[in-house]
Amino acid sequence: MADGQSSARITDPKVMRALAHPARIAIVEHLGSTGAVVTATECAGLVGLSPSATSYHLRELAKFGLVEQAPSRGDARERVWRSTTSGFSVDGDLDEPETRDSQRALVDVYLSRDFARMREWVARLHEEPRAWQDASTLMGPMLLLNAEELIEVNRRVKEVLDPYRRRERMGDAPADARPVVVHYAAFPVE
Template sequence: MSKERRQAEIRDAATMRALSHPARIAVLDRLFSGEPATATELAEVCGLSPSATSYHLRALAKVGLIEEAPSRGDGRERVWQSQHRGLNVGTGPERGAAERAADRELAGMFIDIEDERARAWLARRDAEPYEWYVAASSAGVQLMVTAEEMAELNERVLALLEPYSRRTRQGVPEEARAVDVTYRVVPRS
């Protein structure tokens, strides 16, 4: 790809609503790897039929998150790709009610997906190699911070993760695996 791949900045309600389906997130996750795919190949990723997957592909293309890729051969199959490597989704309190509602719905879906991935790990971890079993972790820590300190903490933690990001990492070791890191910092009531 000729242009640099970057995160898609999602701030409008229409795009957030277009993303609010687990199959679409699964498709994007696969296409963000940089490898183009057909509806049939993506159907395996999201657990739908190729025709249902095509519907979701068209919806993602309509909001500019994916596009048709050059054909692999005779042109009978449509191949899809994304120029993006990830999503940066969010609105601020100054945005309209529609954007804030769409943001809440999408964030809730992401939390459900992240929780399901963690539960899937728990279900299969006994069958995993020892080094992966002991390396996996989950932690909860209650902090006492100001809003300014919380913002600084977020910057520092994300900077710590960045060198390992699929988006930016070069020279990935052969034994590396994709792992999910869920980081949430939310004030208690």
């Protein structure tokens, strides 16, 4: 798929289950956020697996349309892969038990990875330059909203973040720019 890809909306519980693996989420995130074209060997370092295991995960992701084989970079024997989307959202029929279970499994893997990233950041925070220490934040304000207001807050947060998406900025980001994960969740509590 060419640049200008949109985010995929995943509704099929089989696709959710297929994606509910740490290596697969890492692959989809990397390819989608960078637009990179990679071999399984190049991708293996990213996910910490062997090239053959990574190749298996790429083929599984391709079965569900999340990645695809890209045109060769010159050596016809080399199999290269690219993302079919710039990101994804999960939106299945939660009245269906299979969808609920699949979504829960996917979100669990996703959250485990993101919380591990947060813990890693906090552990190395003291090693980072002061500018990055000051720029990073971890906050959890308690808001009082109705559903309509929460929709508006979510829309505005997305609007603020969109111009900074990695894939769109790769060619013109400041020289000192680094990949930054923004973990955002907004939901009612009891």
